[in-house]
Amino acid sequence: MAQKQIVILGGSYGGVSTAHNVLKHILPALPESSAYQVVLVSPTKQVMCRPACPRAIIGDDQFDQNKLFVSIPKSFEQYGTSFRFVNGTATALDHTQRIVSVDVAGTTEQINYYALVIATGASTYSPLFGFNRDEAFLRASWKSFREALPAAKSIVIAGGGPTGVETAGELGEHLNGRAGWFSSKLEHPKVAITLVSAGADLLPNLRPAIAHKAETYLAKVGVTVVKNARVKNVAPQGSQAQDGTGHGPGIDDVAAKASLSLDNGSSIEADIYIPAFGTRPNTSFVSDPALLTADRRINTNATTLRVDAAGPRVYAVGDVGSYANPAIHQILAAIPVITANIKRDLLADAGKPLSGEDRQFKEDKRETQMVPVGKSKGVGAAMGYKLPSFMVWLIKGRDYWLWTTGNLWSGKQWAKEG
Ligand SMILES: Cc1cc2nc3c(=O)[nH]c(=O)nc-3n(C[C@H](O)[C@H](O)[C@H](O)COP(=O)(O)OP(=O)(O)OC[C@H]3O[C@@H](n4cnc5c(N)ncnc54)[C@H](O)[C@@H]3O)c2cc1C
Known part of the structure; x- marks a missing residue:
């Protein structure tokens, strides 16, 4: 029998983190875990520390390139056949038939999904600041x-x-x-x-x-x-x-x-x-206006992170979702919530419903942002408290969060169920 496909669109903070959590904490809890497969769809084979771009554009000597760009398929080898990587771009979503069309090197692959996580993020106007297309395009623009x-x-x-x-x-x-x-x-x-x-x-x-x-x-x-x-x-x-x-x-x-x-x-x-300036949500593959907000983000239930208008077992996480402001700390807070609610939905569908309520997301609206200004100075605040320049340097300015991404991409960050 074909495996039930849990399809995740987008291989960055939202998509990679959700994939690790599903593989670590959801599949093993299901009555027949081998009946499911996580399929991660990404136009780039690599995941990158996107906040580093303002310094990375200057030269490859600014960062250890092996830390800045990390192979997605390699990071998921640990899960064997429970995981499949599709190097492609979602081009159409039919949420009534539960099919996503993916362009893979010029051919369209139609993937029937059992559950779907939309984590396609947002593009910047300039190609210098992220994967507007793939790694070759980013490298060529740099x-x-x-x-x-x-x-x-x-x-x-x-x-x-x-x-x-x-x-x-x-x-x-x-x-x-x-x-x-x-x-x-x-x-x-x-x-x-x-x-x-x-x-x-x-x-x-x-x-x-x-x-x-x-x-x-x-x-x-x-x-x-x-x-x-x-x-x-x-x-x-x-x-x-x-x-x-x-x-x-x-x-x-x-x-x-x-x-x-x-x-x-x-x-x-x-x-x-x-x-x-500004970013644009990567939602061109979504044609049904019911799934979109006025600013073209995915219309996401801000409490459960489900996409209610898309039918059962469809979720959004990261900058593409309408549930919070676009920022990594919001994504990291959303991951345990989306994981818990996917788990509830899959267990319920497998005839093993959990007791209790959905896990609820609540956006942290306190003033939190760190902004390095060159290699030794910076300004910012965390959870409403102003940070001295030294702290901004220590936490972010030294390496633009590269110290945090190793565990995120490998999945170690998610060893424990949130
Ligand atoms: C220059 C810069 C600096 C930043 N600095 C910080 C910071 O210091 N702190 C902070 O909290 N936030 C920062 N951010 C914001 C942060 O980068 C984002 O919140 C984060 O990257 C969002 O992650 P994501 O997984 O939602 O999507 P993204 O990182 O936007 O990635 C989306 C992924 O989906 C893929 N994709 C796109 N379309 C499709 C498709 N149709 N099918 C399949 N895959 C697709 C893309 O290739 C990409 O890999 C910064 C952003 C920028 C641009």
Whole structure:
């Protein structure tokens, strides 16, 4: 008899963590565990520490590449035939027939799912900051960017959120160095780096006093901040154009010169322009509007993490879901909840219902965000408490969370049932 397929779409924080948990804690608890198989679908064979991108774009010497990128199939060899990796992209979801279509190197594989976890995350506008497609595309965009970097005299980064601030800080320190202890700003930086922010303050998720501190650190690495301004137009036409996939700029655009007009009436010439604002949920394979929210995330029950409109045993986790703000700490908190509720549903369907209630997710809305500004400074808060620069460096700035991902990708983090 064919195995019942528990299909997980997306191989990053949400998908990889859910897969380990299902394999470790759910399948062994089912009456006939060999009747099930976990199928992980991912366009990339590797999982990566995405927060590291603002520093990783500078060069492969910035991080141990064997830690930055880790093989998904290798991390799951431990589970034998209970696991199958499909190197492909979900292209269509038929939730009435319970079939997901997956493009695997140009051919469509139709997978009948018994349970489905949607963890396809979100893409950035710039290809520099994650797997908008696959590893070859990411590597090619980094290569193009790195080749353009030594000759660049002016760089404009749009977006006053953490990605924009971190990228400006990393490039500032790398290209300009850091002002001395007694100087409030770096005079005559080698490369003019401008960070354009739509808001009146940088870092809208942190209180203004912390955001102001980030500005002072940016000034020390030669970054000029322009606030209350949006990039309105990017010329020449074609620069930063859509790449035909709807995923934003292509590889050539990351290194193209651009003339930018801002909505405050000014204009800036950039040897390199980096759009570092906003993300778009990867849900183009979902056509039924009932499954989507207005901002095209998966319409997820914020308490149970089920996708109620999609029928039984369908869940969403990670940035693609509407249940919480996109952040890794929210995903790590969601994993024990989704695991417990998948377990309840599968046991119930196998005729062994658990007593008690569904496990409930509750979003932690306290001020939590850490933003390194170069290799030694940073700003942030955790659970509502402001963190000193040293702590931000210690926890995140040293290696952009690489110290945490080894256990996550191998599954060791999930050895105990949450
Ligand atoms: C530059 C940057 C820095 C960040 N820094 C931090 C930080 O310091 N702290 C923090 O908490 N958060 C940070 N974030 C946010 C964090 O990276 C995300 O919350 C996290 O990566 C989300 O994980 P995910 O599993 O939901 O999806 P993603 O990481 O978005 O990954 C989704 C995966 O799904 C795959 N996929 C896409 N479409 C399909 C499809 N159709 N079929 C199958 N697979 C598909 C993609 O290839 C990708 O591998 C940062 C984000 C960026 C961009």
